[in-house]
Amino acid sequence: MANPNFLVVAFPSQSHINPALQLTRRLLRTGASVTFTTTTSAHRRMRGFQASDRLTFATYSDGVEEGSKPSSNSLEHHMDETARRCSEALRQLIEASRDKGQSFTCIFYTAVAPWLADVAHCYDIPSVVLWIQPATLFEIYYYYSNGYVDNITNESNGPSSPTQLPGLPPLTGRDVPSFLSPGSPFGFLYTLIEKQIQVLKEDRRPRVLVNTFDALESEQLKAIDELELVAVGPLLPSFVGQDSSDTSLGGDLFQGSRDYIEWLDTKPEASVIYVSFGSISTLSKPQKEEMARGLLSTGRPFLWVIRKAGEEKQEESEDQLSCEEELLKQGMIVPWCSQVEVLSHPSIGCFVTHCGWNSTLESLLCGVPMVAFPLWADQLTNAMLIEDVWRVGVRVKGNEQGVVEGGELERCLELIMGGGERSEGMRGNARNLKDSAIEAAKEGGSADKNLKAFLEEIASS
Ligand code: UDP
Numbered sequence: 413m414a415n416p417n418f419l420v421v422a423f424p425s426q427s428h429i430n431p432a433l434q435l436t437r438r439l440l441r442t443g444a445s446v447t448f449t450t451t452t453s454a455h456r457r458m459r460g461f462q463a464s465d466r467l468t469f470a471t472y473s474d475g476v477e478e479g480s481k482p483s484s485n486s487l488e489h490h491m492d493e494t495a496r497r498c499s500e501a502l503r504q505l506i507e508a509s510r511d512k513g514q515s516f517t518c519i520f521y522t523a524v525a526p527w528l529a530d531v532a533h534c535y536d537i538p539s540v541v542l543w544i545q546p547a548t549l550f551e552i553y554y555y556y557s558n559g560y561v562d563n564i565t566n567e568s569n570g571p572s573s574p575t576q577l578p579g580l581p582p583l584t585g586r587d588v589p590s591f592l593s594p595g596s597p598f599g600f601l602y603t604l605i606e607k608q609i610q611v612l613k614e615d616r617r618p619r620v621l622v623n624t625f626d627a628l629e630s631e632q633l634k635a636i637d638e639l640e641l642v643a644v645g646p647l648l649p650s651f652v653g654q655d656s657s658d659t660s661l662g663g664d665l666f667q668g669s670r671d672y673i674e675w676l677d678t679k680p681e682a683s684v685i686y687v688s689f690g691s692i693s694t695l696s697k698p699q700k701e702e703m704a705r706g707l708l709s710t711g712r713p714f715l716w717v718i719r720k721a722g723e724e725k726q727e728e729s730e731d732q733l734s735c736e737e738e739l740l741k742q743g744m745i746v747p748w749c750s751q752v753e754v755l756s757h758p759s760i761g762c763f764v765t766h767c768g769w770n771s772t773l774e775s776l777l778c779g780v781p782m783v784a785f786p787l788w789a790d791q792l793t794n795a796m797l798i799e800d801v802w803r804v805g806v807r808v809k810g811n812e813q814g815v816v817e818g819g820e821l822e823r824c825l826e827l828i829m830g831g832g833e834r835s836e837g838m839r840g841n842a843r844n845l846k847d848s849a850i851e852a853a854k855e856g857g858s859a860d861k862n863l864k865a866f867l868e869e870i871a872s873s
Pocket residue numbers: 426427430666688689690691692693717747748749750751752767768769770771772774
């Protein structure tokens with residue numbers, strides 16, 4: 413029988429492309445051929461990833477190269493347009509491979525893209541979602557779309573009366589993804605998730621591949637009987653526990669100066685605070701000023717990734733921090749860095765993170781405790797997991813205006829960096845989870861076993 417031929421479709425953002433590439437890497441390791449597809453503009457940023465006899469890159473335009481750059485208020489329209497273009501590209505790819513006598517065995521796609529399931533269905537090809545967030549989150553959405561709306565969004569879900577959904581940790585109002593809050597401007601994203609869940613329900617055997625690992629969410633992975641969540645993670649780029657002889661797709665999307673690594677090399681072990689808010693989010697000017705105040709008051713060295721709010725030219729005063737000179741005496745500010753390399757550097761003692769799922773997993777894998785500073789969406793749930801379930805970090809509290817003040821940040825940082833029983837407890841938990849993550853990700857570990865069982869099922873059905 414010919415080797416399987418898979419199609420992997422990644423939504424064009426770094427937090428989708430990274431895990432999708434690592435899934436591709438695992439599929440290639442089984443001897444399969446893979447076609448990886450994303451938009452032309454996203455593919456252009458993926459320099460260093462080479463095609464081979466079993467790996468093909470196929471791209472499609474989402475209009476960005478032709479000048480239709482999405483603004484936040486046209487995001488919904490942009491998503492529709494991406495869906496239309498992506499579906500069309502997928503049809504062409506499927507037909508071309510069929511004409512060559514190399515039909516796809518299965519289509520893997522990063523959530524959320526229910527339209528891709530429709531296309532796959534038309535051609536009678538199995539398809540499966542790669543969920544790039546924790547299992548806990550998928551299940552909150554699943555419960556929400558299955559009659560638990562009131563339990564989840566009940567305003568009285570405070571710390572003393574959290575909602576208890578079967579198989580999940582107790583949830584208060586601040587742990588629930590912000591798309592589900594009444595009046596959220598991003599409610600349309602939940603509509604997509606709901607469609608995705610509907611697609612699953614119509615499946616004879618609903619299954620989702622999840623970028624998590626068995627030891628991390630053992631209860632949550634089994635919470636819902638009628639739904640099989642298959643843990644195939646951690647799917648992370650070029651990390652410490654990986655077999656270094658296997659360099660296929662082990663690259664990093666980062667290209668640029670690495671001066672900060674030399675700077676980290678000069679710092680004592682576990683002494684540096686790393687601060688980053690991911691590839692999409694930026695802080696408001698007042699919040700940046702408070703962050704600066706908090707960092708300065710610790711007196712500790714820090715590496716802070718500050719991204720530009722957009723490519724549009726900003727006023728100088730918008731970008732400039734009032735205490736920039738003092739900041740640069742104590743720490744280093746960079747526009748982007750190779751995050752996994754930073755987190756695995758021995759000098760890093762703590763990560764101030766927006767709790768994006770990739771950042772959270774990367775920190776777990778490197779055994780670095782976190783100050784959880786969630787901004788929106790899934791980050792709120794991830795922060796709860798970090799603080800309450802895994803106990804590997806502390807979550808910040810905002811003031812009445814929602815701003816996290818410098819003093820609060822200093823308090824959280826000192827809880828982690830200042831030694832003491834709680835700090836030691838968090839470091840110990842982080843070390844244990846690091847070991848489990850490496851175990852899950854190694855060749856033949858739980859991620860490989862679970863994926864292999866899934867592939868065998870596909871082949872026999
Ligand atoms: N990242 C990076 N360098 C940076 C900031 C972020 O390489 O300076 C990477 C990070 O390692 C992670 C991804 O960007 O893999 C961010 O994904 P995440 O899910 O944490 O957040 P999002 O960007 O989706 O909000």
